[in-house]
Amino acid sequence: MRYCPNCGESLGSSSSGEASRPTRKATRSKKTRSASPWNAFVADQMPKVLKKHPRFTPQRAMKEVSRMWKTSTKNPNRRKAR
Secondary structure (H helix, E strand, C coil): CCECCCCCCECCCCCCCCCCCCCCCCCCCCCCCCCCHHHHHHHHHHHHHHHHCCCCCHHHHHHHHHHHHHCCCCCCCCCCCC
16 A cells, blocks of 8 residues: 555555556566676686685685786786786
């Protein structure tokens, strides 16, 4: 049942013949995109970092992977090492 936001009066029920919102077709398939270079790099490097540093939290491991990404050859926007 729906109610008026101003006065709280009943606006009727949705089962009383009102048209409902159209539903998404179950047969529609969602297109999947390939992983970006960053996502592929993280998926590859995160287990290595966590294995090398088992006490790292996930946040700390992500910082380390981010540092590695800056100079990685897989990074299309790579900066030179400092």
